Amino acid sequence: MPWRGSSITSMSAPPVTDRDLASAAATYFRDLQGRICSAFEALEESGTFTHRAWSRPEGHRLHGGGETRLMRGRVFEKVGVNVSHVWGNLQPQFKTQIPGAEESHGKFQACGISLVAHMHNPHVPAVHMNLRYLSTSRAWFGGGSDLTPTFPDAEDTAAFHDALRGACDSYRADAYREFKEACDKYFYLPHRQEPRGVGGIFFDQLASSDPSADFAFVRAVGEAFLGVYPQIVARRKDTPFDAAAREQLLVKRGRYVEFNLVYDRGTQFGFGTDADPEAYLMSLPPLVRW
Amino acid sequence: MPWRGSSITSMSAPPVTDRDLASAAATYFRDLQGRICSAFEALEESGTFTHRAWSRPEGHRLHGGGETRLMRGRVFEKVGVNVSHVWGNLQPQFKTQIPGAEESHGKFQACGISLVAHMHNPHVPAVHMNLRYLSTSRAWFGGGSDLTPTFPDAEDTAAFHDALRGACDSYRADAYREFKEACDKYFYLPHRQEPRGVGGIFFDQLASSDPSADFAFVRAVGEAFLGVYPQIVARRKDTPFDAAAREQLLVKRGRYVEFNLVYDRGTQFGFGTDADPEAYLMSLPPLVRW
Numbered sequence: 065m066p067w068r069g070s071s072i073t074s075m076s077a078p079p080v081t082d083r084d085l086a087s088a089a090a091t092y093f094r095d096l097q098g099r100i101c102s103a104f105e106a107l108e109e110s111g112t113f114t115h116r117a118w119s120r121p122e123g124h125r126l127h128g129g130g131e132t133r134l135m136r137g138r139v140f141e142k143v144g145v146n147v148s149h150v151w152g153n154l155q156p157q158f159k160t161q162i163p164g165a166e167e168s169h170g171k172f173q174a175c176g177i178s179l180v181a182h183m184h185n186p187h188v189p190a191v192h193m194n195l196r197y198l199s200t201s202r203a204w205f206g207g208g209s210d211l212t213p214t215f216p217d218a219e220d221t222a223a224f225h226d227a228l229r230g231a232c233d234s235y236r237a238d239a240y241r242e243f244k245e246a247c248d249k250y251f252y253l254p255h256r257q258e259p260r261g262v263g264g265i266f267f268d269q270l271a272s273s274d275p276s277a278d279f280a281f282v283r284a285v286g287e288a289f290l291g292v293y294p295q296i297v298a299r300r301k302d303t304p305f306d307a308a309a310r311e312q313l314l315v316k317r318g319r320y321v322e323f324n325l326v327y328d329r330g331t332q333f334g335f336g337t338d339a340d341p342e343a344y345l346m347s348l349p350p351l352v353r354w
Numbered sequence: 355m356p357w358r359g360s361s362i363t364s365m366s367a368p369p370v371t372d373r374d375l376a377s378a379a380a381t382y383f384r385d386l387q388g389r390i391c392s393a394f395e396a397l398e399e400s401g402t403f404t405h406r407a408w409s410r411p412e413g414h415r416l417h418g419g420g421e422t423r424l425m426r427g428r429v430f431e432k433v434g435v436n437v438s439h440v441w442g443n444l445q446p447q448f449k450t451q452i453p454g455a456e457e458s459h460g461k462f463q464a465c466g467i468s469l470v471a472h473m474h475n476p477h478v479p480a481v482h483m484n485l486r487y488l489s490t491s492r493a494w495f496g497g498g499s500d501l502t503p504t505f506p507d508a509e510d511t512a513a514f515h516d517a518l519r520g521a522c523d524s525y526r527a528d529a530y531r532e533f534k535e536a537c538d539k540y541f542y543l544p545h546r547q548e549p550r551g552v553g554g555i556f557f558d559q560l561a562s563s564d565p566s567a568d569f570a571f572v573r574a575v576g577e578a579f580l581g582v583y584p585q586i587v588a589r590r591k592d593t594p595f596d597a598a599a600r601e602q603l604l605v606k607r608g609r610y611v612e613f614n615l616v617y618d619r620g621t622q623f624g625f626g627t628d629a630d631p632e633a634y635l636m637s638l639p640p641l642v643r644w
Binding site: 254314321322325335351353 | 432544545546604608611612615616624625631635638639640641642643644
């Protein structure tokens with residue numbers, strides 16, 4: 065049975081006390097997926113998203129479902145926008161890695177949206193955005209967004225950071241500085257001594273005394289992304305480029321692969337599960353040169 | 355100062371008792387590198403190997419040197435054949451990972467040859483070959499070779515395995531079965547539930563009561579490789595192929611990247627050191643599609 069966002073509440077009750085928040089987050093992520101895909105399709109000259117819904121019935125260690133959306137076009141060479149909502153019991157090796165999982169005896173719930181866009185034109189930056197809600201014996205939000213240009217452009221970088229700063233400022237005064245630093249630290253390739261791109265924000269284990277404020281911040285990040293990235297694409301997608309610039313893009317993408325396969329926690333988590341590699345490796349670029 | 359194989363013995367003495375064996379192994383690997391590169395150049399229609407010698411003087415934690423040889427041509431789309439010989443003190447985190455390194459107080463010596471070839475024609479299999487000698491408070495050989503076709507060909511697979519079997523049989527009766535099984539186990543992608551290719555042999559910590567017999571086996575593997583792989587290339591390099599077959603090759607190469615960045619011990623070791631990423635990432639294919 066294909067998974068439908070609206071049917072998620074009819075499945076077995078998540079083993080946590082924060083059902084309403086999880087359900088609201090899942091509903092928001094699902095809605096955001098739809099709006100982002102519409103915005104991207106409006107910019108794409110050839111192609112639309114293909115949708116693939118998946119579900120795992122109860123009886124699996126982790127059950128629930130999700131929907132992957134993938135578009136391969138002339139502007140968006142490869143873009144994936146995935147949502148999922150799963151709950152159940154973690155594999156034993158993750159109990160010590162995920163906060164509160166020992167206390168919950170491995171009970172776990174997660175929903176999220178994950179997006180990576182690799183663009184055909186070397187003057188359009190690649191982008192990543194991820195928002196998620198997790199709960200064990202504790203509950204928290206995490207996520208972030210970062211921009212990876214082959215040829216950094218000051219205007220794009222400023223617009224991207226300004227949008228994210230706006231979301232952060234609506235949350236608390238020091239959030240932007242803190243989450244920007246965390247992003248620079250996380251999206252770094254030690255073996256190359258290179259940052260992955262021009263940064264953005266990164267946050268994890270966000271659990272203030274007011275979960276509804278945390279959720280409002282996560283929504284603000286989603287809206288900030290939707291407000292700024294399509295504008296950057298629209299501005300840059302017709303910039304002329306030559307074969308040499310395209311080659312530089314393919315080489316830059318190699319760094320992206322190295323980061324995601326070697327360091328990215330989400331990908332590492334995927335390797336440790338029996339999840340579909342096509343989902344957690346969605347981030348890998350369409351064409352890469354080394 | 356560029357490194358020269360012949361000058362290695364004039365550098366500081368390796369802190370081990372097996373200087374003669376290490377020196378003989380390094381000399382053999384260096385010689386094998388030259389003969390393999392000549393054989394590959396004879397098959398290549400456009401291009402020759404570029405040589406890059408490197409050295410690290412004493413004062414570095416690990417010192418010594420090596421030479422990377424890289425060719426990008428029409429037959430060999432990207433092939434690297436590297437040799438190195440280093441000694442000194444391991445970084446503390448490796449002391450518990452490398453046998454005998456705690457007893458040697460981190461003193462370490464290694465020399466080896468490492469080869470990966472990615473071929474332009476989808477009907478020529480990619481290949482990997484690695485031979486190495488390591489010493490701490492103990493000393494051993496390791497290595498192997500495996501074949502990764504996009505379109506497996508029974509004749510090529512049989513020829514490759516027969517050659518390696520010959521090398522193994524000259525060592526001991528059960529070596530081929532044991533090293534073939536180890537290869538199938540090692541070159542496997544659990545997240546894809548796929549083998550990397552059609553196998554070969556893999557061995558590590560080879561340290562019998564007769565080190566000269568171990569070294570003779572390692573040389574037999576080198577000679578077997580040189581005897582069979584150029585023949586496979588010669589037989590397949592002019593096989594006609596279409597764009598769809600080439601696309602399948604690029605997708606197959608993605609699995610190679612996933613294996614090397616996620617599972618390969620040599621690559622993992624490289625990430626943990628301050629070694630040149632261009633050397634330990636030499637194995638990454640020239641062009642890849644996901």
